[in-house]
Amino acid sequence: MATFINFKALVQLLLLPCLLLCSSIAYNSSSVKATMHTNNWAVLVCTSRFWFNYRHMANTLSLYRTVKRLGIPDERIILMLADDMACNTRNKYPAQVFNNENHRLNLYGDNVEVDYRGYEVTVENFLRVLTGRHETAVPRSKRLLSDEGSHILLYMTGHGGDEFLKFQDSEELQSHDLADAVKQMKEKHRFKELLIMVDTCQAATLFNQLQSPGVLAIGSSMKGENSYSHHLDSDVGVSVVDRFTYYTLAFFERLNIYDNASLSSLFSSYNPSTLMSTAYYRRDLYQRRLEEVPVTNFFGSVMETIHTDAAYKALSRKISDRSESQISLDQSIHREERRMLININVCDEIHDVSTEGQEDDSKCPWSAFYRKMQKIENVDSLVNYGLVAMLPFLVFSTWLFH
């Protein structure tokens, strides 16, 4: 009998940590998801130096023009250009950059703001921008001041290889570095959703190490494939645009700021035979269905504002359920899900205030369970018991495989 009770207690103890873990995960994810999409940022990076890499700068500037046209203001775009092509002495057209032979469109325009240029475009500065770890003197225009409601577009182009991207022909950004930076951004609530778009050779390999939720990645080519330039401009003397970017732009040129084209339509617009490489999408970290996400979620700009009664006091999490009624969400499906999550938060808050509040148990099973668990034992002893409980398993398994 005593052994039986012990066994029961043991099972219970074993289950407890698992449940706790689950509930905490649910809690975390809910707090992130419940924030609204309030702003858009874009980080556009050209990592190549030297004149013959003109096309990389043209790629980046084309994207710059597109996102500006679709509504992201200059102060929310971090543009990094590793060299000066527009006023390069080799440029026959000073202060102009073209991405097409027909020279119909001057990408450099009259109003371009380059935040990092020349020698400043280094892996260090790139990671500093992403993670927000700057020196105090660095001006605001050089910082990515995104928050937990931000959708960020990260576009990179240059010369890459298997799990790396070259910066200025002297440094490399490894896929691990990128994944770590993104992870840190996630931890710091620096983005809600992140779209990484990379136009390099073997671009897909750069995403291998990513593991943060809310990240969507598009690469121009698979492992072992090259990304090719589109065409050569004989007046400028070099290739002016890469294929992947060219077809991306072709897609966006048809759109205006109010269009509702979805990300999946963008993805399906890439044709491997015209790209001469296979565009790769990594969507396993992204929760929403791509058919329902408009491209303007990343390439355009929303200016949703949250009304707060008191300055700086209210957390967006607490606000969200109050403002829910007046927010037009992206999708109705999403709204359902969100409401449920918000409710969980509400329960949590109630729990914080009064430990005996039981009326919401039906709505929030996780937190009710969590509360029960807390009533029975305190957490430290639970963990200890859990560890002790692992011992028999260990003994059993060693005996088995000996």
Added chain:
Amino acid sequence: MALLQRPFFVLLLVLTHQFMQYWIAFGSVNEEGQKQEEEFNEELLLKPLPDRKVLAHFHFQSSAPPSTSNGRHHHIFPKAISQLVQKFRVKEMELSFTQGRWNYESWGGFDPIPSSNAKPPGVELWAVFDVPQHQIDASWQNLTHTLSGLFCASINFLESTTTYSAPEWSFPPASGNLRYGTLPREAVCTENLTPWLKLLPCRDKAGIAVLLDRPSIYRGFYHSQRLHLTSTGSGSEGMVSGIILEQTLTVVLQPNSQRAGMAYASERHIQPSWSLTSIFGKQVSGTCVLAKSSNVYLLLDRGLVAELEHLHKENEKSAENGFTSQNFWTKPSFELSADPDRIFIEENSLHSKGSSVLYKFQVEKYSESEPFDLSLTWKIPVVWLSQQAPLHASRFLMGSGNERGAIAISLKSTQLSEGFMGANADDERCDLQVNVFQVVPWYVKVYFHSLQVFVNQQPKAISDIIEKIHVSPSKDKVSPGVMEMVLKLPCKVNSAALTIEFDKGFLHIDEYPPDANQGFDIPSAIISFPNFHASMIFLKDDSVNKSPLLSKFQEKSPVMSYTEALLVPLTTPDFSMPYNVITITCTVFALYFGSLLNVLRRRVAEEERFLKEKAAKKTGRLSLLLSKLSAKLRGAWNEGSLRVS
């Protein structure tokens, strides 16, 4: 007693009354001072250059008077600049972005324009701070970061102590609180011009700034975009200091002459005709409404005027008609499309070469329907030379190889300037004072003892020529080497040269820039002539003083010129070498240890047996596990039973 007191009381009354009057008067003056409005002036100066090019000099000046209000509200003055001045307590600052090199020989070196607007290539920044000595470096570093954000340039590289210096006395606005830094290789393009234009109240949407069409500006031979600010000290505590912000853009452009006459040999020397539309591709359609004055000037320099006068006289002689009193500028040898509103003639008796002429055009007379498009058409060929600085300075590298070399600064007398020297050339002890300021990065290790001076190709003792010298040697990876000198050269000097030897240092592998093979830049040296002042004084009445550009010309600034920036090739490592070494070493280690371990650990007999077993039963992993489990259980049971028995 009462009688005695009374006059005293009266006296007191009178005195207080007087004092009050003064007080009131003073107060009203003070109030008037406060009511000074923020001002903005826009001006453009055009000047034909001897080598068939045209100089366009844009001058925008915004000023904010001192005010007592806590936290200023600006109407016209850019807020970003005033915040910067307040935050870093900048007394005076100049930032310039330049591309190309000012051609001192053909574009002149004596006028106010080259001496204050010819700048070294890349970025040059200097600032004087109004803070205690120990805070200057911190202020400088923060200032560089702010400016880099403001002007989209990597000015923040001037933050490192290896890139900036503190000249003691050779740099003109010399003071202990000055910091000076240059970035010779900084690119200058649209992204720098746009924020600069955004400081103007009308940006480039109205007024003279409309002309600033990016492709035509950057197609030019030289362009220098400058921002100079002076904060007029307020004195009292509560006052916010007034600021004068002067923004200039100097471009040298080649008018594309499409004259058919160019083909004829006789017209080869005729200067190209140009108009605002042909240079900039745009025209001015009215003023910026916020500007107090909006003027365009056409300047004919002394050499050109003298030449034209000469031609005019010759013409008269050949014609032999009686009209002698007619001046050339009323019947000139060129045609202007618009009538000037006013003609200024320089009042300067010092120069024997004659005086320059300035035509003034007021833009406010023109409108959208009748835009202002000044054009100049030459009727006769004219050749002239610009006025030169007393000495023409150039700098070059000597020596070969990657180990050592020498820097030479050569000063050559410009024959044209003899006229100026003539005044005191008779004097036996006539001296020409030359200040030299040179900053050398630490990896170019200059040996100051190796300084040699040559005058007229003859080596001279240093003490004879160098009157004053200040040297701060470079410290590796900490500070650059700074050399400041005052040279006293005889007036009749033909040429002078300074040479100094250096060793090339090594950088750490991480410190090389990505394009290290291109070489490393040594910033331009500054040669200034403190006894010569570049100033042009036009009519001294008040109407001129209202024009910031002309009053700028009247200022007595020493003649200054910049030498070329030098490119020093340094030994660059094979950047892939460390990688190769690591790869090879790792491969060798792996091969060695791998094979060794293999030999030591391998049990051939066991492997063979294992393989046989494996061949015997090719079962899955799960079944293997189950069979193991059953075997164990059976074994245990057997053991138990054995024990029981």
